[in-house]
Amino acid sequence: MSKSITELFGELVFDEDTMEQRLPKDTFRELQKTMKEGRSLNIKIANAVANAMKDWALEHGATHYTHWFQPMTGVTAEKHDGFINVNGKGKVILEFSGKELIKGEPDASSFPNGGLRATFEARGYTAWDPTSYAFIKNNVLCIPTAFCSYSGHALDKKTPLLRSMEAVNKQALRILKLFGNETVKSVKTTVGPEQEYFLVDKKFYEQRKDLIYTGRTLFGAPSPKGQEMEDHYFGTIKSRVQEFMNDLNNELWKLGILAKTEHNEVAPAQHELAPIFTTTNIATDHNQLTMELIQRIAKKHDLVALLHEKPFEGINGSGKHNNWSLSTDTGINLLEPGETPHENAQFLLFLCAVLKAADEHQDLLRLSVATAGNDHRLGANEAPPAIISVFLGDELTEILEAIENDQPYDGKEKEIMKVGAHVLPKFAKDATDRNRTSPFAFTGNKFEFRMLGSSASIAGCNIVLNTAIADELKQFADVLEKAPDFTSALHALIQGTIKEHKQIIFNGNGYDESWVEEAQKRGLLNLKTTPDALPYFIKENNIELFKRHHVLDEEEVTSRYEIMMEEYVKVLNIEALTMVDMAKKEILPAVSLYSKRLAETCLMKEKLVSQQQCYEKETLEKMTQLLNKAYQALTHLESILETSKTINDFEQLAFFYRDNLILAMNDLREPCDELETMTAQDVWPFPTYGKLLFGII
Numbered sequence: 197m198s199k200s201i202t203e204l205f206g207e208l209v210f211d212e213d214t215m216e217q218r219l220p221k222d223t224f225r226e227l228q229k230t231m232k233e234g235r236s237l238n239i240k241i242a243n244a245v246a247n248a249m250k251d252w253a254l255e256h257g258a259t260h261y262t263h264w265f266q267p268m269t270g271v272t273a274e275k276h277d278g279f280i281n282v283n284g285k286g287k288v289i290l291e292f293s294g295k296e297l298i299k300g301e302p303d304a305s306s307f308p309n310g311g312l313r314a315t316f317e318a319r320g321y322t323a324w325d326p327t328s329y330a331f332i333k334n335n336v337l338c339i340p341t342a343f344c345s346y347s348g349h350a351l352d353k354k355t356p357l358l359r360s361m362e363a364v365n366k367q368a369l370r371i372l373k374l375f376g377n378e379t380v381k382s383v384k385t386t387v388g389p390e391q392e393y394f395l396v397d398k399k400f401y402e403q404r405k406d407l408i409y410t411g412r413t414l415f416g417a418p419s420p421k422g423q424e425m426e427d428h429y430f431g432t433i434k435s436r437v438q439e440f441m442n443d444l445n446n447e448l449w450k451l452g453i454l455a456k457t458e459h460n461e462v463a464p465a466q467h468e469l470a471p472i473f474t475t476t477n478i479a480t481d482h483n484q485l486t487m488e489l490i491q492r493i494a495k496k497h498d499l500v501a502l503l504h505e506k507p508f509e510g511i512n513g514s515g516k517h518n519n520w521s522l523s524t525d526t527g528i529n530l531l532e533p534g535e536t537p538h539e540n541a542q543f544l545l546f547l548c549a550v551l552k553a554a555d556e557h558q559d560l561l562r563l564s565v566a567t568a569g570n571d572h573r574l575g576a577n578e579a580p581p582a583i584i585s586v587f588l589g590d591e592l593t594e595i596l597e598a599i600e601n602d603q604p605y606d607g608k609e610k611e612i613m614k615v616g617a618h619v620l621p622k623f624a625k626d627a628t629d630r631n632r633t634s635p636f637a638f639t640g641n642k643f644e645f646r647m648l649g650s651s652a653s654i655a656g657c658n659i660v661l662n663t664a665i666a667d668e669l670k671q672f673a674d675v676l677e678k679a680p681d682f683t684s685a686l687h688a689l690i691q692g693t694i695k696e697h698k699q700i701i702f703n704g705n706g707y708d709e710s711w712v713e714e715a716q717k718r719g720l721l722n723l724k725t726t727p728d729a730l731p732y733f734i735k736e737n738n739i740e741l742f743k744r745h746h747v748l749d750e751e752e753v754t755s756r757y758e759i760m761m762e763e764y765v766k767v768l769n770i771e772a773l774t775m776v777d778m779a780k781k782e783i784l785p786a787v788s789l790y791s792k793r794l795a796e797t798c799l800m801k802e803k804l805v806s807q808q809q810c811y812e813k814e815t816l817e818k819m820t821q822l823l824n825k826a827y828q829a830l831t832h833l834e835s836i837l838e839t840s841k842t843i844n845d846f847e848q849l850a851f852f853y854r855d856n857l858i859l860a861m862n863d864l865r866e867p868c869d870e871l872e873t874m875t876a877q878d879v880w881p882f883p884t885y886g887k888l889l890f891g892i893i
Contacts, residue, residue: 231327299324331451382524385661387519387520387521392516395437411502455469557664779864833864836860
């Protein structure tokens, strides 16, 4: 008999309930203090926890343990160690110590480090994050950890994320204390990341080098049908896909991941999974696991999941909406406006902190989502533009305008929706519509940062969000704590913030070309590509921001800048080499073969039939022109790749690729895609868009 969802949920997680059942009361209380108050854990307690964790893991079939961490590769890393140890009598015993739980020593030399250490300096440390529960994956006990170098520099995404969460907590508590709230002990950022992805049939995927090597199609003519009928979005989920989703949900629930919503997305073969909100570092862990499980479970159903931001040209790509909010340990959402937001001064102050952060740190928000893959998506008619703006909706915008102009605001009554059929229930209309074109939208009691790409870790953008907002809260607290009259100082602070930063508010259509011109008039940045955005990371004021809140030091900022630039270069280089390989070995030979068939048929026809028009001859002439164009483009692309080998500076190379390589790749793709439309199906060397997008029956 299959287990119910409540029985299944969290069965592979060493969660708080499991700890309470298996640990002595004193040990459990000490561990709770560590988890909730950030206290250090002594070795005696660690030994007790480790032993209980080992026994629980063995009961669930685990044979090994690993310190599971998130290096700056964008994926997770793990080194498995067995529980076995020798007993001196030719047998083994099963052990797991507190020291092994708290600290690990993986080789750090081969992970991206951006110059933080030399290749021969191999030592690195992993440190247990007790706020994120251990879990079992593939019969391995996984212990979520941070990862640092021998010198103490963060080599991962989790360490600065935890630091940024501490920064927000510290400054938000100062603000709450000013409002007379003494009961709140901690403030945590919470996130619910919506994950988009594509599913394609495994047999078609295996025939395409571009998908295998790069995750996206580098060639491909449009299918006769794309997404223009708008029939896939929220459409009936195909049986094969539903079976995959059911298996995925079960595996996610076993790991305590709050998978809640699933549906078909806009593009054919595209889908979305959304979880319930949880604390940001746990949400980050869970999203990494979600991406891994989506890909692994898809293969069990002879499917392949594509997490690239733009797998197919001409149809929607995939993003990851980062729904961000602030919550107290007493269960209060600090971004909840309440019934009368215009009278809720505490909410308005936190709202102003977010507005000010978005305006003053547009550059950091933009670069936090900058990748070669996401450059294909941002600004298209499916995703937010590369310009940062904030959507608030009509009611909140009107409230802020009233405060700015010292005018009274009459709170609006909830409007009852009337849908024209008496049998349907009446319900209150929301205060504002949603704006899917906004990169940073207030959606009721949270902000939805919609620019993040589907394959990215959510750690990067949340490190920036947390740090930027912590800085604004610090500035607010510094002013208000010194104010002789809190009420008047609060009003002046909110009013002044609105006046200085209202240009970041935009409730219109972000896809409209006129917005680009309007944004420029407002002084907003338009950083279109990754090389445009990343240099802002190492500007002095941004380095000082991260240093001020002890999130990243100067060396750590610089290293991440170098890693992100190098990744951009490496991605484009792999794509270009793959294009060359496919064009040389597959496309051009296939077209030549088909051209031979056309030529032979044409010659036979001329001998047997007298005719003025010849389909084969006209097609052959056009194909020959396109084939020559493709060959010239291929030669040009190869020459650019050769030139790139002479450029040793990664920053210079990134701009060279942006200005030359991408254009050359597009020049090669254009004639090849047109040749696909003219070449017989039995000759074309790999599956078309039609098969990939509509091949799951």
